[in-house]
Structure formats: structure tokens, C-alpha cells
Amino acid sequence: MRTALTGGDILVSGFWHKGATLLFEDGKTVAILKAGESFEADHTTDIKGHKLVPGFVDVQVNGGGGALLNDDLTVDGVRTIAEAHRPYGTTSMLPTLISDDLAIVGKAIAVVDQALKEGVPGIAGIHIEGPCLSREKKGIHDETKFRAVDDAFIEVLERFKNGAVVVTVAPEQATPEMVARMAGSGMRVCLGHTNATYEAAMDCIRAGATGFTHLHNAMSPLTSRAPGVVGAALDTRTTFAGIIADGFHVHPASLRAALYAKGADHMMLVTDAMPCVGAKDKNFILQGKAIMVVDGMATGPDGTLAGSDLDMAAAVRNAVSMMGVPLDTAVRMASMSPARFLGLENEIGDIRPGLKADYVLLDAKNRARKVWTNGVAHDGIAFEG
Incomplete structure (x- = not known):
């Protein structure tokens, strides 16, 4: 069945098409027509002047809807997480496993792989964040799980x-040779939770690392004579950096500085979301630690930040307000850039013919009003009947 969305502004490859019409069929975008151009469709929806943008792609999602991937290693658990984030515009995500035993890593690999086989909507892959991390920059991770990258770890991935x-991974736990092996196997290697030097980070980049996990957080900072991992991220325009724009993890000035250095094409808005997103009960247990969420900030017993209560629509709004960018630039960091990082730019992350029919309809306050995944419509968090 061919469906038309008409009467609004559509963001196509970074440019607004005012009053355009979008046609999709069989889960794929078919055409974008100019205002007033005639069309034929089995069903037409008037989007009433709202803004239609590409579905958001989140490469770091620990949980949602009360489920944490580490604790709910089932296909239904993965589905719960995806469904919790969908009303906020996330149409593709990587369920993320934080540091755990190798057996748990293996189980997560199997479960998310099975979710993809079964066609669970919204799942694009998996993110293994740890356990090959630095104790000096452990954050909320359980350091008793930490280990070096070795043959056994790579074979599981x-x-x-x-x-x-x-x-x-942290360069302290991964030799450039191991980084090269993982990259050579098609993995996207990110540097994070590390106190490594600039030089060590650059060695990993030359070996094939292409990203940085939650830039500025849990990594050696940029200083005058020791650029650190942050310096390596800002100094390499071809690498991608995820960043948490929730107002707690990174100061707005640091958000803006990162954007100036890397450009929107290589910045990715991520949530680092925990089970609290989309859940009535915001507090949860993380590997034996009681995590409290107060005024949107998730912290452990000692005050350490413990992921976030952030959703992607809020991250986009925060990018507009905190980074001072127009909506199209914020959406680029939430869709096109992460899709390119994953090598999925010919499937998701944009609105153009042949790509998945993944869209978000934003209201005047840039809240998700309606969400389409593979052409299937869902109510957004700001839906009004």
C-alpha cells in the first residue's frame, strides 16, 4: 500500500522541502514531491504543517522501559528497550551492554543477533561497552569485570x-594490533573509559579505531601540553564522537567546542539511556548499585553519573538550545551522522528514495508527535488524538 505524507516541511538530506509530499511503500521511501505536485496514493495523511525528519539513530542504549540489557538478556528484553525509545523518535538503536563477564558478553551477542533475525523493529546492531576499560576512568562500570582485549574476547564478538x-575499549587494554584485528573484522572500534595519552589514542586510530564513546566523559582531558584522548578526538576530523547532551554530562561550552572542532557530520547525539527512559519507576539497580534519578539526572550511591534519563528527541532539543544550532543540524547529529558511522547510510538516517521509511513528525516544540518505523506508524510521546 502506497502512503502519502503531505502538508508539512520535510528534511531531505539536510535540506528543508517546504510543503512537500513524501511517498512510501513496502517499508521504503519511494519519492519526495514538491509542493503542489500531483500524486497517487492508497492512503494520505495531512501532517498539518509539522516537520518530518529522519528517524533517530542511537548508538548507545543501555536500557529503557524498565529493562536493562545486562539484566534482561532475552529477545523480549531487547524489544522492550526498543519500544520504550520509539515514542521519542528512535527508529534504530544499538542495545548496549556495559562491562560484564565474557559469558554475559557472549549471551548478549546471541540474543541481539536473534532479535535481528526475528526482525524486532528498531534494532540495528549491538554496542559492547567494556569490559576492556581503564580502572582510572571506570565511571559507574564494575571494575572487577575489566580485562584486556585478547583472542577470546574478539572471537566472541x-x-x-x-x-x-x-x-x-581503552587503549590501556587494547594494543593497536588488537584494534586492527577488530576493525578488520568489520567492527566499529571506539575509544572510551580511558586515561590514555594522546599518542596512545592516535596509535589506535591509525590502527582502525573510528569513534569515541561519550566524548569528554570518562576520558583523559585536553590540557595545554597533554592533549589526552579528548585532544585526539578533536584533532581527527574523520573520526566520529558520541556525546551526551543532557545538561549534566557535558557543559554547553564543551558541547559547542566539540562541534566546532569536528563538525556535525562527525558528531553523534547519544542517550546512554538507562531503564528509566519510558518507565514510570525511574530508580533502578545497576550491578548491585541503587541508582537514583532526580530531576533527570541518574547517579549512583557516591554521586557518580550512571548513564542517563535522556531520550533522543530531548537530545535534539538540547542540541538546539545548548549548542546553538538550527534544527536541521541537530537532526543530522541524531540521524545521518550515526548512520554513516555504522556504515548504514544507504539504509537509515535520511529521507530519500530506497531508504527505510523511518520518520519522526515533530511538533512546534520539537517533540515527537508521530513515529514511523519501516513504514509502520506509531504514536509519539507528544501525540494528540
């Missing part, structure tokens, strides 16, 4: 067959 694999 190589079992994943049906989507993108992102793995976050």
Missing part, C-alpha cells in the same frame, strides 16, 4: 552476524 557491532 565475531559471532555476531546480522548487524553492526560497536565495541568500546
Whole structure:
């Protein structure tokens, strides 16, 4: 069935098409027509002057809807997380496993791979954040799980067959040779939770690392004579950096500085979301620690930030207000840039013919009013009947 969305402004490859009409069929975008251009469709929806943008792509999602991937390693658990984030505009995500035993890593690989086989909507791959991290920059992670990258670790990751694999490692735990091996296997290697030097980070980049996990957080900072991992991120325009724009993790000035250095094409808005997103009960347990969420900030017993209560629509709004960018630039960081990082730019992250029919209809306050995944419509968090 061919469906038309008409009467609004559509963001196509970074440019607004005013009053345009979008046609999709069989889960794919078919055409974008100019205002007033005639069309034929089986069903037409008037989007009433609202803004239609590409579905958001989140490469770091620990949980949602009360489920945490580490604790709910089932296809239904993965589905719960995806469904919790969908009303906020996330149409593609990487369920993210934080540092755990290798057996748990293996189980997560198997479960998310099975979710992809079964066609669970919204799943694009998996992100393994740890356990090959630095104790000096552990954040909320359980350091008793930490280990070095070795053959056994890589062999477990190589079992994943049906989507993108992102793995976050610290240079202290991963030799350039191991980074090269993971990158050579098609994995997206990110540097994070690390106190490494600029030089060590650059060695990993030359070996094939292409990303940085939650820039500025849990990594050696940029100083005058020791650029650190932050300096390596800002100094390499071809690498991608995820960043948490929730007002707690990164100061607005640091958000803007990162954008100036890397450009929107290589910045990715991420949530680092925990089970609290989309859940009535905001507090939760993380590997034995009681996590409290107060005024949108998730912290452990000692005050350490513990992921976030952030959703992607809020991240886009925060990028507009905190980074001072127009909506199209904020959406680029939430859709096109992460899709390119994952190598999925010919499937998701944009509105153009042949790509998945993944869209978000934003209201005047840039809240998700309606969300389409593979052409299937869902009510957004700001839906008004």
C-alpha cells in the first residue's frame, strides 16, 4: 500500500522541502514531491504543517522501559528497550551492554543477533561497552569485570552476524594490533573509559579505531601540553564522537567546542539511556548499585553519573538550545551522522528514495508527535488524538 505524507516541511538530506509530499511503500521511501505536485496514493495523511525528519539513530542504549540489557538478556528484553525509545523518535538503536563477564558478553551477542533475525523493529546492531576499560576512568562500570582485549574476547564478538557491532575499549587494554584485528573484522572500534595519552589514542586510530564513546566523559582531558584522548578526538576530523547532551554530562561550552572542532557530520547525539527512559519507576539497580534519578539526572550511591534519563528527541532539543544550532543540524547529529558511522547510510538516517521509511513528525516544540518505523506508524510521546 502506497502512503502519502503531505502538508508539512520535510528534511531531505539536510535540506528543508517546504510543503512537500513524501511517498512510501513496502517499508521504503519511494519519492519526495514538491509542493503542489500531483500524486497517487492508497492512503494520505495531512501532517498539518509539522516537520518530518529522519528517524533517530542511537548508538548507545543501555536500557529503557524498565529493562536493562545486562539484566534482561532475552529477545523480549531487547524489544522492550526498543519500544520504550520509539515514542521519542528512535527508529534504530544499538542495545548496549556495559562491562560484564565474557559469558554475559557472549549471551548478549546471541540474543541481539536473534532479535535481528526475528526482525524486532528498531534494532540495528549491538554496542559492547567494556569490559576492556581503564580502572582510572571506570565511571559507574564494575571494575572487577575489566580485562584486556585478547583472542577470546574478539572471537566472541565475531559471532555476531546480522548487524553492526560497536565495541568500546581503552587503549590501556587494547594494543593497536588488537584494534586492527577488530576493525578488520568489520567492527566499529571506539575509544572510551580511558586515561590514555594522546599518542596512545592516535596509535589506535591509525590502527582502525573510528569513534569515541561519550566524548569528554570518562576520558583523559585536553590540557595545554597533554592533549589526552579528548585532544585526539578533536584533532581527527574523520573520526566520529558520541556525546551526551543532557545538561549534566557535558557543559554547553564543551558541547559547542566539540562541534566546532569536528563538525556535525562527525558528531553523534547519544542517550546512554538507562531503564528509566519510558518507565514510570525511574530508580533502578545497576550491578548491585541503587541508582537514583532526580530531576533527570541518574547517579549512583557516591554521586557518580550512571548513564542517563535522556531520550533522543530531548537530545535534539538540547542540541538546539545548548549548542546553538538550527534544527536541521541537530537532526543530522541524531540521524545521518550515526548512520554513516555504522556504515548504514544507504539504509537509515535520511529521507530519500530506497531508504527505510523511518520518520519522526515533530511538533512546534520539537517533540515527537508521530513515529514511523519501516513504514509502520506509531504514536509519539507528544501525540494528540
